[in-house]
Amino acid sequence: MTKGGLLPKGFERPTVLASPSDSGVQEKYEEVKSSSKTIVLRISKFNPEKDQRTTFLEFTVPYQRWTTVLDAILEVKNNYDHSIGVRYSCRQATCGSCGMIINGKPKLACFTKISELDSDVVTVEPMNNFPVIRDLAVGFERMISTHKRIKPYIIREDSEISSGTKEFLQTPEDVEKYIQFASCIKCGLCNSACPTMATDSTFIGPQGLAQAYRYIADNRDQGKDERLKIIDERHGIWGCHFAGSCSQVCPKGVDPAMGIQMLRGYLLGYRK
Amino acid sequence: MSSIIRESHIMKIHYLTALVAVGFVIIHIMIRFTHGSFANSLEFESVIANYKSIPYAIVLEAMLILISVHGFNGLRIILLELKQGKAYENAVTYGCLAAMIALIAYGSRTIIMASMGMV
Numbered sequence: 001m002t003k004g005g006l007l008p009k010g011f012e013r014p015t016v017l018a019s020p021s022d023s024g025v026q027e028k029y030e031e032v033k034s035s036s037k038t039i040v041l042r043i044s045k046f047n048p049e050k051d052q053r054t055t056f057l058e059f060t061v062p063y064q065r066w067t068t069v070l071d072a073i074l075e076v077k078n079n080y081d082h083s084i085g086v087r088y089s090c091r092q093a094t095c096g097s098c099g100m101i102i103n104g105k106p107k108l109a110c111f112t113k114i115s116e117l118d119s120d121v122v123t124v125e126p127m128n129n130f131p132v133i134r135d136l137a138v139g140f141e142r143m144i145s146t147h148k149r150i151k152p153y154i155i156r157e158d159s160e161i162s163s164g165t166k167e168f169l170q171t172p173e174d175v176e177k178y179i180q181f182a183s184c185i186k187c188g189l190c191n192s193a194c195p196t197m198a199t200d201s202t203f204i205g206p207q208g209l210a211q212a213y214r215y216i217a218d219n220r221d222q223g224k225d226e227r228l229k230i231i232d233e234r235h236g237i238w239g240c241h242f243a244g245s246c247s248q249v250c251p252k253g254v255d256p257a258m259g260i261q262m263l264r265g266y267l268l269g270y271r272k
Numbered sequence: 273m274s275s276i277i278r279e280s281h282i283m284k285i286h287y288l289t290a291l292v293a294v295g296f297v298i299i300h301i302m303i304r305f306t307h308g309s310f311a312n313s314l315e316f317e318s319v320i321a322n323y324k325s326i327p328y329a330i331v332l333e334a335m336l337i338l339i340s341v342h343g344f345n346g347l348r349i350i351l352l353e354l355k356q357g358k359a360y361e362n363a364v365t366y367g368c369l370a371a372m373i374a375l376i377a378y379g380s381r382t383i384i385m386a387s388m389g390m391v
Contacts, residue, residue, distance in 0.1 A: 200353045232280045234352055234361065267280040268287075 036062040039114055041072050043084055044125040047134050056123070057081065063114045069122060070098050070109035073136070085134035093251055096187030100136050101125040106189040106249045127192035143188050146208040150230055152215060155223025168220045181214035181259055183252040190246035190256050202235040206246035206256035209237055213259035216266065228266055237263055286345050293338035296331055303328065323386035336379040344372035 041061045046054040059080055061072045070088055077084045086109075089095040093111040102112055102124055114122060130138035158165060190206040191197050197205050204212075212231050216224045231237045237260060246256040265271030304313050312318055323329050348368040352361055385391055 196353065200356065202356050203353075232278055234279060235356070236279060238279050238283050238349070239353060268284060 036064055038062050039072070039119070040121045041076060042121060042123040043073065043076065043081075043135065044123075045084070045135055046126070046132055047085075048132055054125075057084075065113070065115050067114050068110050069100075069102055069107075069112045069114060069117075069124060072114060072122070073109060073124065084136070086136040087138075094185060096185035099127050099187040099189045099192065101127060101192070106192040108187060108189070108251045111251050127188055129192050129194065129197040130188060138188070140186075140188060143186065143191055143205065143207055146204050147186065147211060150204070150208050150212040150215075150227055151223055152211050154215065154218065154221050155226065156221065170219065174219045177219075178214050178217040180254055181210050181217070181256075184211060184214070184254050185252055187251065189249045189251065190254075193245040193249045195243050195245070196239045196241060200235055200239055203239045204231060204236055206240070206260065209240070209263060210246075210254060210256035210259040213263050216263065224266070228263070231263060232267055237267065282345060286342060289338045289342040289345075293335060293342060296335045296338065299331055300335060303331075320386055320391065323383060324389070326387065329383050329387045333380060333383050336383070337376055340372050340375050340379075344368045344375075 038060050041059045042056045043059070044054050045051075045057055059076045061075055063072060068091075070086075070091060073084065073086055074088075077086065086098070086100075088098040088110060090097070091110045093108050096108075098109040099106060100109055101107075102109065103117055103119060103122060106127055109124065124136060126132045126136050126138045130140070130142075133139050184207065186207065188207065190210070194203075194206050196203050209231060212227045215221050216227055240257075240260045242257060242261070244257045247254070247258065250256065262271065304310055308318065323332070345368070348364055351364045351368075
């Protein structure tokens with residue numbers, strides 16, 4: 001199914017264009033219209049409560065150099081099909097809400113410019129290895145529960161906020177050991193790209209394992225043994241085949257595959 | 273889901289058996305190339321003669337144990353990744369363990385009988 005969409009968002013509405021005071025908008029519209037290109041946006045539609053299989057809706061959408069995939073999806077949602085299910089929030093790769101499969105690769109829709117995809121057709125699908133709630137929105141319950149399981153907080157008996165103690169100072173070298181792993185925004189792209197997650201429904205996954213390393217590598221933390229025990233089980237760290245796809249897709253530059261290898265070092269005894 | 277022993281200990285055994293087995297296989301291949309005719313190495317008399325050499329029988333027994341342990345643990349890992357569930361996982365774990373013991377026992381019996389001249 002192909003739906004319209006030859007005009008840029010907002011400009012085609014009579015309420016906007018009819019007002020004489022909007023002559024500036026009209027000019028801007030003409031300028032944008034003449035300079036914009038179009039792509040065919042294919043959006044996956046699937047409601048597990050009603051549908052037997054996934055279908056794709058196609059829309060012709062104008063875009064500019066700076067238009068992101070999320071902008072295009074919202075353009076369609078606002079003007080052509082309000083029923084499209086998509087999760088988003090910050091629009092600046094910080095909240096981790098808009099992860100999806102874009103032209104076959106897990107990416108953040110708000111962080112992916114259409115012009116960078118180098119394709120006239122952009123296909124968006126829900127992330128792999130997550131249950132679909134509807135269309136592009138997936139359930140994060142499993143990822144959040146494994147994230148909680150690895151105890152993602154500093155474990156120690158004393159506290160830096162109790163009276164008579166000072167904050168726990170760290171050298172830049174101490175911080176360097178874990179800081180990239182602290183950038184995780186829990187978008188789930190690494191879990192979506194992981195081949196083990198596709199078959200093993202109880203695998204902790206690269207997100208949880210990377211976060212386990214983040215806290216184990218933090219010299220303020222004393223929960224290393226607790227966490228190593230959690231990940232050292234049948235569906236724990238040993239399920240990783242080191243495909244490395246988790247690290248390739250992370251939009252924040254986290255390297256979960258490296259964290260997993262570091263954790264293996266602790267468990268095999270060549271790291272202390 | 274908890275294992276009988278820690279998974280890291282199983283994996284240490286897994287990696288170690290692979291490394292040591294490679295060493296024994298190299299020795300085995302070198303013996304085949306340096307002792308007697310390689311083309312005739314699978315003839316009945318040649319095989320029985322190998323077993324009667326005690327050091328070589330020990331090499332073969334070591335290879336049998338190392339490759340069985342490594343192979344059946346690898347199979348267990350693959351099967352556990354394909355499907356999950358407590359009953360299934362226990363069946364796979366104990367099944368692989370039993371198959372490994374059975375293969376080692378049967379292979380050892382063959383090596384011992386052949387080296388003692390019982391075949």
